[in-house]
Amino acid sequence: MMFFGEFEYKIDEKGRVPIPPRFRKALREGLVLAPGIEKCIIAYPLDEWKKLADTLTTGPVTPSKLRRLNRATFAAAFSISLDGQGRIALPISLKQHAEIVDEVIIAGANNYLELWNKVHWESEKAISQEQAWQIIESLERH
Amino acid sequence: MMFFGEFEYKIDEKGRVPIPPRFRKALREGLVLAPGIEKCIIAYPLDEWKKLADTLTTGPVTPSKLRRLNRATFAAAFSISLDGQGRIALPISLKQHAEIVDEVIIAGANNYLELWNKVHWESEKAISQEQAWQIIESLERH
DNA sequence: CCATATTTCGCCACAATTCCCCACTTTCTA
DNA sequence: TAGAAAGTGGGGAATTGTGGCGAAATATGG
Numbered sequence: 001m002m003f004f005g006e007f008e009y010k011i012d013e014k015g016r017v018p019i020p021p022r023f024r025k026a027l028r029e030g031l032v033l034a035p036g037i038e039k040c041i042i043a044y045p046l047d048e049w050k051k052l053a054d055t056l057t058t059g060p061v062t063p064s065k066l067r068r069l070n071r072a073t074f075a076a077a078f079s080i081s082l083d084g085q086g087r088i089a090l091p092i093s094l095k096q097h098a099e100i101v102d103e104v105i106i107a108g109a110n111n112y113l114e115l116w117n118k119v120h121w122e123s124e125k126a127i128s129q130e131q132a133w134q135i136i137e138s139l140e141r142h
Numbered sequence: 143m144m145f146f147g148e149f150e151y152k153i154d155e156k157g158r159v160p161i162p163p164r165f166r167k168a169l170r171e172g173l174v175l176a177p178g179i180e181k182c183i184i185a186y187p188l189d190e191w192k193k194l195a196d197t198l199t200t201g202p203v204t205p206s207k208l209r210r211l212n213r214a215t216f217a218a219a220f221s222i223s224l225d226g227q228g229r230i231a232l233p234i235s236l237k238q239h240a241e242i243v244d245e246v247i248i249a250g251a252n253n254y255l256e257l258w259n260k261v262h263w264e265s266e267k268a269i270s271q272e273q274a275w276q277i278i279e280s281l282e283r284h
Numbered sequence: 285c286c287a288t289a290t291t292t293c294g295c296c297a298c299a300a301t302t303c304c305c306c307a308c309t310t311t312c313t314a
Numbered sequence: 315t316a317g318a319a320a321g322t323g324g325g326g327a328a329t330t331g332t333g334g335c336g337a338a339a340t341a342t343g344g
Contacts, residue, residue, distance in 0.1 A: 002195070004174070006217045006235070010332070014292080018331065022221070037209070084294065086330085107217035110199060114213070124213070131207060132214035133179050139197070154322060156302090163320065226305065228320085285344105292339070302329070310321075 001026040001045065003108030008118065011102050015095070016087040020106060023113065024086045031088070034077040035097045038124065041090070041115040048111050049077075090115070143168040143187065145250030150260065153244050157237070158229040162248060165255065166228045173230070176219040177239045180266065183232070183257040190253050191219075232257075 007020045019027060032049040036042045044052065056073060057066065078091050090100065098117055105121040107114045116124070149162045161169060174191040178184045186194065198215055199208070220233050232242065240259055247263040249256045258266065 002216070002221075004216055004219050004221045005233075012332065021330065037206075107213065108219075109209070109212040110195065110216050114217075125217070128210040128214035129218070131210045135203060135207065135211055136179075136198075152322075160321065225303075287344085290341075294337080296335080300331080304327080308323080312319075314317085
């Protein structure tokens with residue numbers, strides 16, 4: 001499954017967000033929410049999450065660092081599933097991390113989704129586009 | 143499939159554009175719309191898009207740039223399919239990017255299509271032709 | 285251990301949008 | 315000139331966003 005596009009939703013008073021319908025089938029079996037490095041929430045489908053977890057645990061790191069890495073990765077993550085209407089409830093800690101209040105942007109990013117505060121998304125989008133075009137042009141040079 | 147030629151269409155009140163009949167077979171399985179670097183919309187057949195996505199995600203870039211590249215590439219793209227009449231619906235954000243209102247130019251560009259505002263197309267075409275002739279002449283010099 | 289209060293979760297309902305199908309008119313072709 | 319194909323427009327059904335109600339689960343205090 002490839003995740004595309006940009007969608008805007010409101011959060012209802014109970015903190016639930018609709019998932020874009022076209023993604024629901026791919027996420028029926030569950031998803032994992034984790035804080036992004038930027039101010040956003042990342043939503044992985046279950047299989048993508050497993051892949052990611054594998055690469056983390058098999059990476060070339062010392063055991064003590066691995067334990068810390070595990071903690072940081074798994075303690076902050078949430079296993080979530082869609083409700084009957086195709087919505088998910090956002091954990092408060094993640095909402096705070098992404099500074100999401102009552103409007104969300106859901107953006108596809110190839111093999112995962114990102115959830116953003118609308119304002120932050122707009123500025124991030126501008127930066128991303130600028131960088132991307134530079135990279136693409138440099139790639140096209142050969 | 144190689145895309146050739148230049149076609150002009152009207153957009154109906156629901157934002158739908160006909161795809162030139164000769165291209166429909168190649169796009170039956172779906173296409174991806176993305177904003178162009180210039181003020182236009184680019185339409186990739188599904189397999190071409192996959193190739194592009196591969197070169198982007200396996201390219202020689204650092205993780206943080208890779209995330210941004212993912213964002214810019216996938217969030218701005220839309221997965222679309224033809225309706226029974228061989229038309230597609232243009233997402234509003236892309237229409238705004240290309241400043242397309244009610245007339246479209248669809249131009250073949252080798253392995254993808256470009257959708258243009260008619261006025262912008264005319265001026266871009268003039269520039270492109272001028273540059274193309276210069277390039278061709280420089281090629282012929284050896 | 286029970287009862288009350290509070291939160292969480294699933295379900296329903298309405299309004300709006302989207303999607304799909306049908307029809308007409310024009311153009312191209314044989 | 316007749317038939318087929320394609321451009322254009324419109325209507326109806328299905329889907330979806332969003333708010334709200336009520337039941338189940340959890341927590342708290344007696």
